[in-house]
Amino acid sequence: MQLDLVTSLYVFLLAAFIGFEVIRRVSPLLHTPLMSLTNALDAIAVVGAIILAGEGKTNLAKILGTIAIVAATSNIVGGFMITDRMLKMFKASGPRKP
Amino acid sequence: MFASENILEITYLIATALFVLSLKWLSSPVTARRGVWAGEAGMLLAIAGTLLHKGIVDYRWIAVGLVVGTIIGVPLGRVAMTAVPQRTALSHAFGALCVTLVGTAEFYLRAPNVPQFMMGVLSLEVILGALTFTGSLMAAGKLQEVLPQRPITYKGQNIVNLGLLAIAIGIGVILVLHPDKTFLFPFMIGIPLAFGVMMIIPIGGADMPTVISLLNSYAGLSAAAMGFVLGSKLLIVAGALDGASGFILSVNMSKAMNRSFTNVLFGAFGQEQVAAAGTKEARPVRSASPEEAAGILAAASKVVIVPGYGMAVAQAQHKVRELYDALTKRGVDVKFGIHPVAGRMPGHMNVLLAEADIPYDKLLEMDDINGDFPQTDVALIIGANDVTNPAAREDQSSPIYGMPILDVDKARTVMVIKRSMAAGFAGIDNPLYYLDRTLMLFGDAKTFVGSIVRELSGGHG
Numbered sequence: 023m024q025l026d027l028v029t030s031l032y033v034f035l036l037a038a039f040i041g042f043e044v045i046r047r048v049s050p051l052l053h054t055p056l057m058s059l060t061n062a063l064d065a066i067a068v069v070g071a072i073i074l075a076g077e078g079k080t081n082l083a084k085i086l087g088t089i090a091i092v093a094a095t096s097n098i099v100g101g102f103m104i105t106d107r108m109l110k111m112f113k114a115s116g117p118r119k120p
Numbered sequence: 121m122f123a124s125e126n127i128l129e130i131t132y133l134i135a136t137a138l139f140v141l142s143l144k145w146l147s148s149p150v151t152a153r154r155g156v157w158a159g160e161a162g163m164l165l166a167i168a169g170t171l172l173h174k175g176i177v178d179y180r181w182i183a184v185g186l187v188v189g190t191i192i193g194v195p196l197g198r199v200a201m202t203a204v205p206q207r208t209a210l211s212h213a214f215g216a217l218c219v220t221l222v223g224t225a226e227f228y229l230r231a232p233n234v235p236q237f238m239m240g241v242l243s244l245e246v247i248l249g250a251l252t253f254t255g256s257l258m259a260a261g262k263l264q265e266v267l268p269q270r271p272i273t274y275k276g277q278n279i280v281n282l283g284l285l286a287i288a289i290g291i292g293v294i295l296v297l298h299p300d301k302t303f304l305f306p307f308m309i310g311i312p313l314a315f316g317v318m319m320i321i322p323i324g325g326a327d328m329p330t331v332i333s334l335l336n337s338y339a340g341l342s343a344a345a346m347g348f349v350l351g352s353k354l355l356i357v358a359g360a361l362d363g364a365s366g367f368i369l370s371v372n373m374s375k376a377m378n379r380s381f382t383n384v385l386f387g388a389f390g391q392e393q394v395a396a397a398g399t400k401e402a403r404p405v406r407s408a409s410p411e412e413a414a415g416i417l418a419a420a421s422k423v424v425i426v427p428g429y430g431m432a433v434a435q436a437q438h439k440v441r442e443l444y445d446a447l448t449k450r451g452v453d454v455k456f457g458i459h460p461v462a463g464r465m466p467g468h469m470n471v472l473l474a475e476a477d478i479p480y481d482k483l484l485e486m487d488d489i490n491g492d493f494p495q496t497d498v499a500l501i502i503g504a505n506d507v508t509n510p511a512a513r514e515d516q517s518s519p520i521y522g523m524p525i526l527d528v529d530k531a532r533t534v535m536v537i538k539r540s541m542a543a544g545f546a547g548i549d550n551p552l553y554y555l556d557r558t559l560m561l562f563g564d565a566k567t568f569v570g571s572i573v574r575e576l577s578g579g580h581g
Contacts, residue, residue, distance in 0.1 A: 027237050030348045030356060037357040040140060041364030047147040050372075050460060050485055053467030054204060056146055056365060057336055061211045063139050063159055064343050064362040069170045070222045070350045075185060076176030083225040088181040090221040093214040095189020096196060098163055101211060103197025104204070106156045108471050112149040115479030 055108045062101025068094035124174060131169030132354040138162030139358055143365075149480055166354060201475045202432050205464040206263035209332055212339045213256035219342045220249035224309065226349055232300035239299050241348040243292030247312045248342035251285075254316030256335050262320070263328060263464055271324040284315040325429070326506065328464045330373040337366025369466045376460035376486075378512075378523040405541065408559040410568060413535055414575030416559075420497035420533075423447060424489060426457045426526055427469050430503015430538070434565035440502065441476035443569050446576040455482050457489040457499075457526045459507035490527050499531035503538075503565050509550045520548060534558040537568050 048056050071094055075087030138158045145155030171182070199207045223246040227234070234242065261267035288311040291304050323331050344359025346352075374380060408416075417423060425444070431437060447454050456478070462469045470483050484492075493499060501508055504526075511518040512525045528534055529552055536553060538560060552558060561568055 027348075030351070030353075033353050033356045034344055034348075034360050037360035038364050041143070041361040042368065044140065044143045044147070045361075045365045045368050048143070049148065050458075050467060051470045051480055051483060052146060052149060052152060053369060053372075054208075054465060054471045055152065055467070056143075057208055057332070057369065057466065058204075058211070059142065059146060059156065059159060060340070060362040060365040061208065061215060061336070063142065063163070063358050064215050064340055065218070066135070066139075066163065066166055066355055066358045067215065067218050067222065067343050067346055069166055070346060070352065070355065071185070071218055072167070072170050072182050073173060073175065073350075074222060074225050075181040076171075076173070076178055078178045078181070079229055080225075082228055084178075084181055086221040086225040088185045090218040090225075091182060091185025092189040092192065093218040093221075095186050096193035097211050097214050097218075099190050099193025100196030100207070101193075102156060102160050102163075103194070104199070104207065106153060107197070108201070108204075108474070109149070109152045109156060111471070111474040111477070112152070112480045113474070113477070114149070114481050 051112070052109075055105045058101050058105045058108070062098055062105065065094040065097035065101065068098065124172070128169050128173060131165050132352070135162035135166040135169075136354050136357045138165070139361060143361060201471055202435060203264075204471060205328065205332065205468060206260045208465060209256045209260035209263055209335070212332070212335045213253050213260065215339045216249045216252035216256060216342060219339075219346050220246050220253055220309065222346060223249060223349065224305075227305055228302075231302045231305070234295075234299040236296050236299075238349060239296045240292075241345045243289075243295060243308060245342050245345035245349060246309055247288050247292060248338050248345065250309050250312035251316040251319065252335055252338040252342060254313045255320050255331075256316075256339075258317055258320035259323075259328065259331055259335060262323070262325065269325045271322045271327075273322045277318075277322055281315060281318050284311055284318065288312045288315065325464065326461070327377075329461045329466055329468070330370055330377065330379075332465045333366050333369035333373050335366070337363050337370055340364070340366055373461055373466060376524060378520070403554045405553050405560050406556075406558065407562055408535070410561070410571035411575050413559065413561055413568075414572045416533055416535070417443075417447060417452070417498055417500070417572065418450060418576060420452055422453045422455075422492075422496050423498045423500060424455050424457050424492065424496050424528070424531065426459075426462075426499060426501045426504050426508060426528055427473065428459075428462050428502065428504025428507060429464060429468075430505075430565055432463055432468065432472055432503070434503060436502060436566040436569055437472045437476040439566050439569040439573065440473070441478055442573045443576070444478055444482075446573050450576070455484055455489065455492070457486065457528075458483055459486050459504070459526055462504055462507055486524060486526055493527045493530040496531040498533045498535060499528040501528060501534065501536045502569065505538075505550055506548060508536075508552055509548065511548070511551055515551070518548065528552065529555060529557075532557065535561055537561045537563065537565050539564065 071087050071090035074083045078084045142155045142159035145151040291308045340362025347355030458469050508528045510529045512520045512523040
């Protein structure tokens with residue numbers, strides 16, 4: 023499936039605008055988890071790598087695709103894990119304190 | 121066949137929506153964890169949909185990749201919170217590696233008949249990917265201190281760097297016009313790889329928050345370019361979101377240092393610092409013992425703690441939490457003033473203090489806390505330096521003049537925990553240390569805070 027240039031640019035442009043608006047609202051408190059979360063989401067590139075390795079059109083595609091899957095998967099697993107670990111730590115001051 | 125293709129597209133569409141929601145929910149600590157779940161759900165859905173893709177004939181290598189990636193990913197998800205900056209840099213490198221490899225494979229699958237538009241975005245993808253890969257590895261190395269942290273500069277550095285980048289872009293242009301010249305492609309990868317290394321060599325530790333954000337942005341943009349190449353809307357959206365996020369953070373960080381992007385990347389800050397350090401003279405300072413410090417803190421009614429990279433290095437955040445508890449128990453109002461570039465990445469201090477169980481509503485940003493300093497009895501600075509330096513406000517000759525700072529010098533008493541009077545990482549002298557109201561607390565941050573806590577609890581019971 024191929025997209026034409028204009029459709030792709032529309033998608034990119036709109037997503038960038040949404041990104042700016044949504045991410046501007048993220049509290050600076052959470053900028054570190056923000057970075058690790060966007061990094062994990064970015065690893066959706068694994069989809070492209072899976073198709074490369076799975077279609078196996080050439081040996082080169084198979085090898086590069088497999089390494090790319092390893093790199094992206096480690097980002098997905100590690101990125102979501104550490105983001106959740108960090109967010110679990112953020113607690114408001116509640117009745118715990120006298 | 122047609123139906124299954126549609127189902128795949130709908131899966132991607134739902135994943136796209138979940139990704140946007142994921143970032144939306146991250147806006148507040150209350151809903152943030154829901155954001156992670158949305159992201160995970162979108163990711164699982166997209167991967168599952170792709171695995172059912174009819175074109176896939178061989179699952180063996182996919183399985184190997186997923187398993188090995190998980191084996192590497194789990195320890196990276198379990199690193200100590202103090203190692204989060206280097207982990208983040210490393211994950212930018214992995215993301216960029218994936219994008220570069222896929223781009224390379226796509227080129228050789230299609231060459232020599234690559235349409236011009238395709239070749240253009242493909243060039244963008246591999247150039248950005250390759251320079252982000254080595255640049256992020258260098259940044260991770262510096263943060264992990266396996267590489268020297270000091271900026272390394274030499275004459276003509278900027279010309280060399282810009283020249284490398286220009287050559288890489290030139291090759292990209294030639295390939296767009298003549299995609300059959302496949303022998304040029306390895307150069308279009310190799311040169312940006314070298315550029316990534318050269319780009320980070322002159323960067324010092326204090327600039328890391330900006331550089332990490334910038335690399336984050338590049339990683340996102342290269343992934344978006346990959347989305348253009350593969351015709352994947354999902355990937356374009358994810359890349360655009362990541363690119364936008366990195367861009368916003370880079371702008372924030374540059375503003376917080378009063379510097380432009382180009383200044384961070386090509387500024388050769390190191391040379392100015394040497395000049396500033398040269399004018400330093402020995403001036404008298406007042407120092408105090410843990411007992412005296414504890415006495416002053418116990419008598420205060422309002423205390424602001426300003427943490428910096430030194431707190432992270434000394435792993436002092438849990439001792440700081442004990443101090444927070446001891447003072448709160450005595451009825452002292454304790455808050456934290458967090459400078460945007462404190463530490464080595466955006467939000468670094470917040471994560472460390474949250475790890476130590478300090479409630480996040482006590483962590484205040486620079487603009488929210490600065491008005492409080494004139495009514496503050498004690499400003500306690502733990503391992504922060506430049507972000508408290510009044511020279512940024514007053515001394516036009518200072519290399520950091522104009523940088524927004526925490527106005528700690530307006531507090532009634534300023535206490536600075538510091539290992540010695542030796543110039544800090546940035547090498548810029550801090551006039552704050554010579555004020556009459558300033559007490560220097562010499563020692564390791566963790567040990568010193570521990571001693572203050574012992575004094576406070578000893579006096580109490």
